[in-house]
Amino acid sequence: MTLLPDVDRILLGPGPSLTSPRVMRAMASPTVSHLDPLMLRLLDDVRARLARVFRAVDGSFAFAVSGTGTSGMETAVSNLVRDGSRAAVVVSGYFGDRLAQMCERYGAAVSRVDVEWGRACDPDALRRHLNANGADVVAMVHAETSTGVCNPVREMAAVARDHGALTIVDAVTSLGGVPLDVGAWGIDACYSCTQKCLGGPSGLAPIVFGPRALEQRVKGRSFYFDLSLLEDYWLRRKYHHTMSSALVCALYESLAIVEEEGLDARWARHERNHRMLVASLAELGLTLLPAEADRLWTLNAVRVPDGVDEPTARKHLLDEFNIEIGAGLGPLAGKIWRVGLMGAGSAPRLVLLLRGAFESALAKQGRHVHA
Numbered sequence: 614m615t616l617l618p619d620v621d622r623i624l625l626g627p628g629p630s631l632t633s634p635r636v637m638r639a640m641a642s643p644t645v646s647h648l649d650p651l652m653l654r655l656l657d658d659v660r661a662r663l664a665r666v667f668r669a670v671d672g673s674f675a676f677a678v679s680g681t682g683t684s685g686m687e688t689a690v691s692n693l694v695r696d697g698s699r700a701a702v703v704v705s706g707y708f709g710d711r712l713a714q715m716c717e718r719y720g721a722a723v724s725r726v727d728v729e730w731g732r733a734c735d736p737d738a739l740r741r742h743l744n745a746n747g748a749d750v751v752a753m754v755h756a757e758t759s760t761g762v763c764n765p766v767r768e769m770a771a772v773a774r775d776h777g778a779l780t781i782v783d784a785v786t787s788l789g790g791v792p793l794d795v796g797a798w799g800i801d802a803c804y805s806c807t808q809k810c811l812g813g814p815s816g817l818a819p820i821v822f823g824p825r826a827l828e829q830r831v832k833g834r835s836f837y838f839d840l841s842l843l844e845d846y847w848l849r850r851k852y853h854h855t856m857s858s859a860l861v862c863a864l865y866e867s868l869a870i871v872e873e874e875g876l877d878a879r880w881a882r883h884e885r886n887h888r889m890l891v892a893s894l895a896e897l898g899l900t901l902l903p904a905e906a907d908r909l910w911t912l913n914a915v916r917v918p919d920g921v922d923e924p925t926a927r928k929h930l931l932d933e934f935n936i937e938i939g940a941g942l943g944p945l946a947g948k949i950w951r952v953g954l955m956g957a958g959s960a961p962r963l964v965l966l967l968r969g970a971f972e973s974a975l976a977k978q979g980r981h982v983h984a
């Protein structure tokens with residue numbers, strides 16, 4: 614008797630997304646130690662690939678933190694925020710709130726730019742906030758996974774830069790799925806995860822620090838996430854922690870797949886399949902929470918119709934179709950389903966399957982599309 618999973622779930626929730634067989638095979642490569650020459654070659658290659666995928670400027674330091682997306686958040690915050698730093702944090706959902714909490718834990722005086730859940734931040738509101746409050750650091754979530762909203766980070770980062778503040782951007786649900794250009798948008802620090810649009814297992818957090826952020830780093834409280842110690846490992850081959858070669862191999866292969874497809878083509882695929890999903894769900898009478906212009910292509914916040922029991926429908930998808938989707942978080946619990954079309958999961962055949970599964974789940978609760 615084993616407890617190892619023996620079904621391939623169709624992962625269409627907020628993450629993890631489907632892992633391709635190529636990435637699974639890469640993960641089964643022989644274990645090498647964290648300072649083996651074979652590992653160091655991989656790390657150099659992963660660094661170069663990440664710099665390209667983030668579109669970082671020369672002089673940036675791109676690498677991967679050992680840990681999930683939250684460890685990327687903590688690495689960005691703990692190295693750029695010190696006691697008394699003024700941090701303006703845009704909070705338009707659950708993960709913006711996490712970012713604000715993180716800044717507070719590292720001693721910042723946090724001012725929140727609260728945005729209604731389900732709407733995108735208005736860059737003019739951020740400008741007014743910074744005029745009134747000032748900030749040393751402005752932190753924001755690009756793809757708010759709790760609401761399915763894409764914040765206009767290009768414009769928001771420009772506003773922050775006008776005020777001379779450093780920018781921290783959470784790209785956990787955007788890197789590799791929707792347009793993001795760290796260099797051209799003037800972002801100082803940006804982190805993501807491996808298990809969403811990059812199509813790997815969870816466990817590493819890609820991150821990039823631009824030249825200004827590298828220069829203005831603070832001596833943080835965290836040992837594990839200390840930027841200078843991590844540079845010592847990644848650049849100067851000095852032991853810091855025992856990095857997992859299995860996860861590095863998986864990230865190497867995920868990034869190879871991203872680059873073979875090409876970022877522009879990958880973004881276009883995510884947009885196409887998102888639009889197909891929206892049209893398919895509309896045939897069932899299902900609509901999305903955010904306004905069309907604010908929608909993410911990677912995470913779809915689908916409104917639960919009145920009279921439909923959210924968890925029962927989600928369970929039906931899992932039990933009858935082997936499909937995982939996500940529930941709403943915080944104030945959106947019970948009100949939305951979260952459907953991720955990310956990485957290998959952004960595919961027309963999966964949209965069709967999901968449409969059929971939703972039709973069946975609604976019918977089970979007495980809502981027939983073709984009455």
Ligand SMILES: Cc1ncc(COP(=O)(O)O)c(C=O)c1O
Binds near residue numbers: 627681759785
């Ligand atoms: C926008 C965003 N930020 C941060 C996180 C935290 O990532 P993790 O769960 O990998 O630690 C998530 C997770 O879904 C997220 O969606």
